[in-house]
Amino acid sequence: MVPLSQHTSRDTSMWIGINLADPIFRGRYHGKSRHPDDLQGVIDRAKEVGCTKLLITGSSFKSSRDALKIASKFPNVVFTTAGIHPCSSSIFSPSHHKHHDESQSEDESADQHTPACGPDPTKPILDGEGVDHARSEVIISDLKDLITTAPKNSLIAFGEFGLDYDRLHYCSKEVQLHSFAAQLRLAASLSPQLPLFLHSRAAHGDFVRLLKDAFGPRLENLQKGGVVHSFTGTIEEAKELMDLGLYIGINGCSFKTVENCEVVKQIDLSKMMLETDGPWCEVRPTHEGWKYLVQFEEARRKEEEEKKRLEEEERQKQEKIEAERKAQEELEKKAAELELRGGVEGGKVGREGEKKRQRQPKKPKQQQQPQGKKNQKKESEVPDRFKVVKKEKWEEGAMVKGRNEPCTIERIARIVAGIKGVGVEEVCEAAWENTAKVFGPF
Numbered sequence: 001m002v003p004l005s006q007h008t009s010r011d012t013s014m015w016i017g018i019n020l021a022d023p024i025f026r027g028r029y030h031g032k033s034r035h036p037d038d039l040q041g042v043i044d045r046a047k048e049v050g051c052t053k054l055l056i057t058g059s060s061f062k063s064s065r066d067a068l069k070i071a072s073k074f075p076n077v078v079f080t081t082a083g084i085h086p087c088s089s090s091i092f093s094p095s096h097h098k099h100h101d102e103s104q105s106e107d108e109s110a111d112q113h114t115p116a117c118g119p120d121p122t123k124p125i126l127d128g129e130g131v132d133h134a135r136s137e138v139i140i141s142d143l144k145d146l147i148t149t150a151p152k153n154s155l156i157a158f159g160e161f162g163l164d165y166d167r168l169h170y171c172s173k174e175v176q177l178h179s180f181a182a183q184l185r186l187a188a189s190l191s192p193q194l195p196l197f198l199h200s201r202a203a204h205g206d207f208v209r210l211l212k213d214a215f216g217p218r219l220e221n222l223q224k225g226g227v228v229h230s231f232t233g234t235i236e237e238a239k240e241l242m243d244l245g246l247y248i249g250i251n252g253c254s255f256k257t258v259e260n261c262e263v264v265k266q267i268d269l270s271k272m273m274l275e276t277d278g279p280w281c282e283v284r285p286t287h288e289g290w291k292y293l294v295q296f297e298e299a300r301r302k303e304e305e306e307k308k309r310l311e312e313e314e315r316q317k318q319e320k321i322e323a324e325r326k327a328q329e330e331l332e333k334k335a336a337e338l339e340l341r342g343g344v345e346g347g348k349v350g351r352e353g354e355k356k357r358q359r360q361p362k363k364p365k366q367q368q369q370p371q372g373k374k375n376q377k378k379e380s381e382v383p384d385r386f387k388v389v390k391k392e393k394w395e396e397g398a399m400v401k402g403r404n405e406p407c408t409i410e411r412i413a414r415i416v417a418g419i420k421g422v423g424v425e426e427v428c429e430a431a432w433e434n435t436a437k438v439f440g441p442f
C-alpha cells in the first residue's frame with residue numbers, strides 16, 4: 001500500500017465538495033483574522049496528494065460569488081456550484097431583514113458561511129411564518145442571473161441545495177421546502193440543465209418527493225444527474241437514491257457509527273463520489289471509520305518493515321559473495337607465490353599460508369542498529385501527512401488543527417477501501433470516473 005498520490009494512475013483526479021470559499025481558508029475565523037491567507041497552500045497540499053481538480057460548493061449568494069472569484073484565480077483547477085443551502089434559506093422568510101445577496105452587504109457577520117456537520121437541536125424555527133413570495137421571485141430570478149452569467153468553465157453544477165431537518169434552527173421546515181422546490185423548478189427550466197449538488201439530512205421522504213415533482217417519477221427529466229453529498233442516511237434511502245440514478249457523496253460524516261459504515265459498505269462503487277466537505281466533517285478518532293485508517297497504517301508499516309528486511313537480507317548476501325570472492329583471490333595469489341618459490345621453503349610457507357587462510361574470510365560486520373529508537377516519541381496511530389498546528393501558531397505550509405482541508409481526501413478513500421475490502425486504487429478510479437461522468441468533461 002502506498003500513498004494515494006501514487007495510487008492514482010492518471011495525473012488528474014477530482015474530488016467533490018469543499019467549501020473553499022469559506023473565510024476560514026483565508027485565515028478568518030468568526031469574522032476575525034487569525035493568520036495570513038493560505039488558500040494557495042491548501043490547494044498545493046491537495047495537489048500533493050493527487051487531487052488536482054476541486055469542486056467548491058456555493059451555499060448562498062455570497063459563497064457562490066466568492067467561489068467564482070476563487071475559480072477565476074485557479075482556472076481548470078477550481079470549479080464551482082451555485083445555490084442556496086437549506087441552512088441559508090431563511091432569506092425566503094418574511095422576517096428576513098437583510099438583502100438576500102449578502103455580497104452587497106458590508107456586514108462582517110455575512111463573512112461566516114453556514115457550518116455543515118452535526119445536528120444542533122436547540123431552538124428550531126417553527127413553521128407558521130410562511131414564505132415571502134414576492135421576495136422569493138426576486139431571489140430565484142437573481143439566482144438564475146448568477147448561474148446563467150457565470151463562466152461556463154467555472155460554474156459546473158447547481159447547488160448546494162436540498163433539505164436539512166437536523167438544523168431547523170437556521171431555517172424552518174416550511175421555508176426549506178419552499179426554497180428547495182423553487183430552486184428545483186429553476187434547475188429543471190435551465191437549458192441546458194446543470195448537474196445537481198444536493199444536500200439531504202433527516203428529510204429523505206420530502207427530499208425524494210420534491211425531486212420527483214420537478215423531474216418526473218424516475219427523474220427521467222433530470223438531464224445531467226446529480227450527487228447527494230455528505231450522505232448519512234440508511235441503506236434503504238441510499239438504494240432508493242441509487243435506483244433513481246443519483247450518486248452518493250461520502251465524507252467524514254459518513255463514517256461516524258457502525259451503522260454508517262455498514263451503509264457505506266453497501267453503496268456501489270459505481271455510484272459513489274468522495275468528498276471532504278472541509279473545513280468541516282473531518283474523520284475523528286472517535287468515529288467508527290477511524291479504525292480503517294489505523295489498519296491502513298499498520299499494513300503500510302508492516303510492508304515497509306518487510307521491504308527493509310528483504311533489502312538487508314540482499315545486502316548481507318552480496319557482502320558474503322564479495323568476501324568469498326576476495327578470499328578466493330587471496331588463495332590464488334598465495335598459490336602462485338608458492339609455485340614461484342619452487343617449494344624451497346615450501347613446507348613452512350605452506351603451513352603459514354594455511355593458518356592465514358583459516359583466518360580468511362573475515363565475517364562481515366553486523367550493521368549497527370539505529371540509536372535511540374527506544375527513546376523516540378511514540379508516533380500517533382495515524383500520522384498526519386502534513387504538519388498540523390493550532391490556528392494561533394499558524395505557520396507557512398502547515399495545516400490548521402480542526403480545519404479540514406482537501407488533502408485529507410486520501411483518508412476518505414482509505415476508509416472506503418477498508419470498509420469494502422478493496423484496494424485504494426479501485427476506490428479512487430471509481431470515484432474519479434463517477435465525478436467526471438456527472439460534472440465533466442474537464
Ligand SMILES: [Zn+2]
Pocket residue numbers: 116160198199229230
Ligand atoms: Zn451539505
